[in-house]
Amino acid sequence: MIKAVMVMNTQGKPRLTKFYEFLPVEKQQGIIRTVFGVLCSRAENVSNFMEADSIFGPDSRLVYKHYATLYFVFVFDSSENELAMLDLIQVFVETLDKCFRNVCELDIVFNYSKLHTILDEIIFGGQVLETSSAEVMKVVEEISRQESASNSIGLVTKTVSGWRNR
Amino acid sequence: MASSSSPSLMDSLFQRSLDDIIKGLRHQQAGESAFVSKVLEEVRREIKSTDSHTKSTALQKLTYLHSICFVDMSWAAFHAIECISYPNFTHKKVGYLAISQSFQESTPVILLISNQLRKDLKSNVEVEVSLALECLSRIGNLDLCRDLTPEVFTLMASSRIPVRKKAIGVVLRLFGKYPDAVRVCFKRLVESLESSDSPPIVSAVIGVFCELASKDPKAYLPLAPEFYKILVDSRNNWVLIKVLKIFTKLAPLEPRLAKKIVEPICELMSKTGAKSLMFECIRTILTSLAEHESAVKLAAGRINELLIDEDPNLRYLGLHALAIVAPKHIWAVLENKEFVIKSLSDPDPNIKLESLRLVMAMVSESNVVEICRVLVNYATKSEPEFCNVILGSILSTCSNNVYEIIVDFDWYVSLLGEMSRIQHCQKGDEIENQLIDIGLRVQDVRPELVRVGRDLLMDPALLGNPFLHRILSAAAWLCGEYVEFIRNPVELMESLLQPRTSLLPPSVRAVYLESAFKALVFCLHSYLQSATSSDHSALGLSDPGVSSQSYDEYSGAHGENGEESGTTLIQENHITPDSVLRLLNLIDMAVGPLSGSYDVEIQERTRNILGFTELIKPVLSDSLHPQDERHKQQAEASKMVRLLHDTFSDELGPVSMSAQGRVPVPDGLVLYENLADLEAVCGSSLPASSATISFEGSHNVEGATSIFISDQKEESEPSSESTSLLAEHRKRHGLYYLPSEKNTEHHEANNDYPPANELKSGVTVSNDAQDLAKLAEQSFLPKRKSKQVKARPVVVKLDEGDVLPISSKIPQAKDDSLSEAVRDVLLGNEADADTLTQKAAADSVSRKKGKEKLNAKEQEDDLDHMDSQSGTVQNPVKERSKRSSRKQNADEGDHGGDKGKQKRRHRHGKHRTREGVQNPPANVISQTPVPDLLL
Structure with a gap:
């Protein structure tokens, strides 16, 4: 079971947080702070695991990957394989890359809900349901199609940026 | 500008989008929180709008702030529910995201989504169904799961793979929250295992079974043939990893299953190119198939490959695998000992920790001294955090099972002293515990303990380190309690009362004072003894057994200190009238000012000491000089001192954890009486006068060990340094x-x-690497000649209660009923799933009540039930008796809920008839759920 997915930048700002068991916001904030505190103290070129029992309770493992300005962090229990989780981070990032063409932090900042859509296709309620980024892309495109279809039916966009973009 | 009640047209027309908020946040340098609260204010206004777009945009912004800026959004629960009911997909999606991010089982409005979820689960739009399933898998509680089980059941047969896959995924939540869903969905779940045409489905099902089996593997043993088929046939690494996880749980339950899977797993391990799968194979073999020697050998070979890999992740996992195998096959670790030792200095913290764990796993009676020496040495050069990890693991390894691996306690005690002096040491509490524990348990080591304690007490620099205060407290207590082993009690008194003790916390200072008191009594006692005996024999004192033995050891252990032994000392420990005077003056000077201390412990002890010196002073000062009155006065003084001395010299032993419980409560003692009245009484009474101390005279005089100090044994000074x-x-x-x-x-x-x-250690810091290498060469050689001079001293152990009892596992009600349901379904004891689909919802409400009470009983029962199925050859007589006992159990359960009882009987009835059919009454292999695989 996967317990949490976090994406944060190298300043410790969260970019995406998903906890598969309910946690109050204060706890979430504390956890992100603690995890970041450990991550930023670690050298490059060391293994990608981190002791997580003290943060997430017994039987917790944590892997992370550092890409450019972002940390991708997965927390899980003994029903998952550590190396497979590292691969899964890779799958997630590859999908983002396909979706945004050379993904960078800004894409992730501005595409909050799309990020959730992608992640939900890969991890479903804590279980890994899809590991092929091509399959994920198919569904994500389908969802985007649905979204734009429903939007075109709607009235004139009312948001400021909606006006500006015309 | 905020028109509070109804939003102005401008506001709703120019609502800021999520992008605007994100941009705004990025431009805020300092006042981010002000910006957030402003946006929040807007959101609160906009979210009340009746326009679906305005509302959903507001909710989207709120969800964003919730997960990025940690803003509370529980107040918006109802608005989120409104959003999912909109027909527009975008709005619906925003609502679902908000719900799954912020709802919990106890969210009050959660039940309101039940209908909307059902509607979306039945939707024709695939992505809408997905949204609803995702939502259910995140927030489903008992009621939601019960209500929506039929819909999920339908979706499990959906022709659309993505939907079907997610429906299977959500089953895990259903089973977890509403175990009766098993009776509906389980069959279809098992059938999905065989849909080898669509890999995503198999992957999803296996994932669900992996989670289920990790909680209660026994219930899924009957499915072993299906899992085995996947293990052999599947080419998907994800699926294979999950299947291996399942077998890791199942194999220990069924030896024949283990035998069957060993071969395919070994084959998989050697053929696969994926490191993750290979590692999973290794882990499965090491955890669950460790009896299969050849498989373990193969796995060890693969571990070696991991260890030499460049990737630190693989090296770390390799070491981790060694740690798994260590308890059963230490040879696999020993084969790699060089690598393990080398990894202690790896830059990677994970690798370091793991190799430390392995080093500790290799510790045995014969090499503990060398390993600890190297590790302590290594700790002094590590950064503080790792240093303490090393110290912690040394402490826990050495104290394991009442110091099982320690033979030479003198060495261990001095190691503890050495560890206390390491700069970053923060293990004060643990060292304190062990010092005192060893003092109580191991009589023979007390002289050395006292020496170590004295060295610590005498070092004024240590008093400045708050981490050491607990250790100093232990040292002070030991030196006071076993003061008879102190060579120079006067010196001890001086260090206990040195000015820097003001740096200690009151609790520790109180221990210091108490020990000073004990030392004072001891000094006076031996002074008076020697004064009496010096009338008869000169200065040479008679020497009782204890002290001579202790000093023999003393010089034995420390005589070899080279030059020091030659140049040592003076007859310090002979107590002269002068030194007695000096002591009393010292007490006046150092303890006197403390009598006004605000800490009650310190004050109490101070008053005790001062009261005693007041009493003894006049008698003693007379006895110091005039020759003629001496005898009379001395007799009086020594009577007083002896009383106290006897008080202090009774032996304290370790106390069993359960000792308190064994004390019977005397008749007529009311323990639970309200003591409120007592306050009135206590409040009015004045504190008792401190100068009067009364001591009971009923002490066992034979038990008291009075120590005479012999001046022949004084050549060696233990530590001239301190x-x-x-x-x-x-x-x-x-x-x-x-x-x-x-x-x-x-x-x-x-x-x-x-x-x-x-550190005093002779080993210089520079040759550490050399040391490590040497350690690798020598200390792990299995046939090391033990050069023990002394036999292991007696370590007092209590029969029971030495350690805290491990609280027995409380059976979890939920899992219980889940596995019960699974078993029922697997044994085919239930009616058709379809009829149950309708029944389940109605049934569950009424059943809930009775079930809780029955759980404990049923579990017992179920274990029994499993036993008879586990597939071992069983004696029919035994079988029968078991059955009858089960029947008894059932009868005993009368006070349980009626409904549950009936059901259980019903089940047993069926079970019995099954047995009757399948098992002829001879010695047969009892019906096993996995026959085709295992025979």
Whole structure:
């Protein structure tokens, strides 16, 4: 079971947080702070695991990957394989890359809900349901199609940026 | 500008989008929180709008702020529910995201989504169904799961793979929250295992079974043939990893299953190119198939490959695998000992920790001394955090099972002393516990303990380190309790009362004072003894057994200290009238001011000491000089002192954890009486006068060990270093200390004493690498000749209650009923799933009540039930008796809920008939759920 997915930048700002068991916001904030505190103290070129029992309770493992300005962090229990989780981070990032063409932090900042859509296709309620980024892309495109279809039916966009973009 | 009640047209027309908020946040340098609260205010207004777009945009912004800026959004729960009911997909999606991010089982409005979820689960739009399933898998509680089980059941047969896959995924939540869903969905779940045409489905099902089996593997044993088929046939690494996880749980339950899977797993391990799968194979073999020697050998070979890999992740996992195998096959670790030792200095913290764990796993009676020496040495050079991890693991390994691996306690005690002096040591509490524990348990080591304690107490620098205060407290207590082993009690008194003790916390200071009291009594006692005996024999004192033995050991252990032994000391420990006077003055000076302390512990002890000196002073000062009255006065003094001395010299032993419970409560003692009245009584009474101390005279005099100090045994001074520290300290605080006459000439030689924290170990820091290498060569050789001179001393162990009892596992009600349901379904004891689909919802409400009470009983029962199925050859008689006992169980359960009882009987009835059909009454292999695989 996967317990949490976090994406944060190298300043410790969260970019995406998903906890598969309910946690109050204060706890979430504390956890992100603690995890970041450990991550930023670690050298490059060391293994990608981190002791997580003290943060997430017994039987917790944590892997992370550092890409450019972002940390991708997965927390899980003994029903998952550590190396497979590292691969899964890779799958997630590859999908983002396909979706945004050379993904960078800004894409992730501005595409909050799309990020959730992608992640939900890969991890479903804590279980890994899809590991092929091509399959994920198919569904994500389908969802985007649905979204734009429903939007075109709607009235004139009312948001400021909606006006500006015309 | 905020028109509070109804949003103005401008506001709703120019609503800021999520992008605007994100941009706004990015441009805020300092006042981010002000910006957030402003946006929040807008959101609160906009979210009330009746326009679906305005509302969903507001909710989207709120969800964003919730997960990025940690803003509370529980207040918006109802608005989120409104959003999912909109027909527009975008709005619906925003609502679902908000719900799954912020709802919990206890969210009050959660039940309101039940209908909307059902509607979306039945939707024709695939992505809408997905949204609803995702939502259910995140927030489903008992009621939601019960209500929506039929819909999920339908979706499990959906022709659309993505939907079907998610429906299977959500089953895990259903089973977890509503175990009766098993009776509906389980069959279809098992059938999905065989849909080899669509890999995503198999992957999803296996994932669900992996989670289920990790909680209660026994219930899924009957499915072993299906899992085995996947293990052999599947080419998907994800699926294979999950299947291996399942077998890791199942194999220990069924030896024949283990035999069957060993071969395919080994084959998989050697053929696969994926490191993750290979590692999973290794882990499965090491955890669950460790009896299969050849498989373990193969796995060890693969571990070696991991260890030499460049990737630190693989090296770490390799070491991790070794740690798994260590308890059963230590040879696999020993084969890699060089690598393990080398990894201690790896830059990677994970690798370091793991290799430390492995080093500790290799520790045995014969090499513990060498390993600890190297590790302590290594700890002094590590960064503080790792240093403490090392110290912690040394402490826990050595104290494991009442110091099982320690033979030479003198060595261990001095190691503890050495560890206390390591600069970053923060293990004060643990060291304190062990010092006292060893003192109580191991009689033979007390002289050495006292020596170590004395060295710690004498070093004024240590008092400044708060981490050491607990250790100093232990040292003070030991020196007070076993003061008879102290060579120079006067010196001990001086260090216990040195000015820097003001740095100690009150609780520790109280221990210091108590120990000073004990030492004082001891000094006076031996002074009076010697004074009496010196009338008869000269200065040479009669020497009782205990002290001579202790000093023999003493010189034995420390006589080899080279040059020091030659140049040592003076007859310090012979107590002269002068030193007695000095002591009493010291007490007046150091303890006197404390009598006004605000800490009650300190004050109490101070008053005790002062009261005693008040009493003894007049008697003693007379006895110091006039020759003629001496006898009479001395007799009086020694009577007083002896009483106290006897009080202190009774032996304290370790106490069992359960000792308190064994004390019977006396008749007529009311333990639970309200003591409120007592306050009135206590409040009015004055504290008792402190100067009067009364001591009970009923002490066992034979038990008391009075120690006479012999001057022949004084050649060796245990540690001139700490004495020199004291000397230096005296220089600094010259005003305070009385001159140390005789010490000076000796110490002139080494006045440049080493700083407090430097280790005394002869090993220099530079040759550490060499050390490690040497350690690798020598200490792990299995056939090391043990050069034990002494036998292991007696360690007092209590029969019971030495350690805290491990609280027995409380059976979890939920899992219980889940596995019960699974078993029922697997045994085919239930009616058709379809009829149940409708029944389940109605049934569950009424059943809930009775079930809770029954759980404990049923579990017992179920275990029994499993036993008879586990597939071992069973004696029919035994079988029968078991059955009858089960029947008894059922009968005993009368007070349980009616409904549950009936059901259970019903089940047993069926079960019995099944047995009757399948098992002929001869010695047969009892019906096993996995026959085709195992036979």
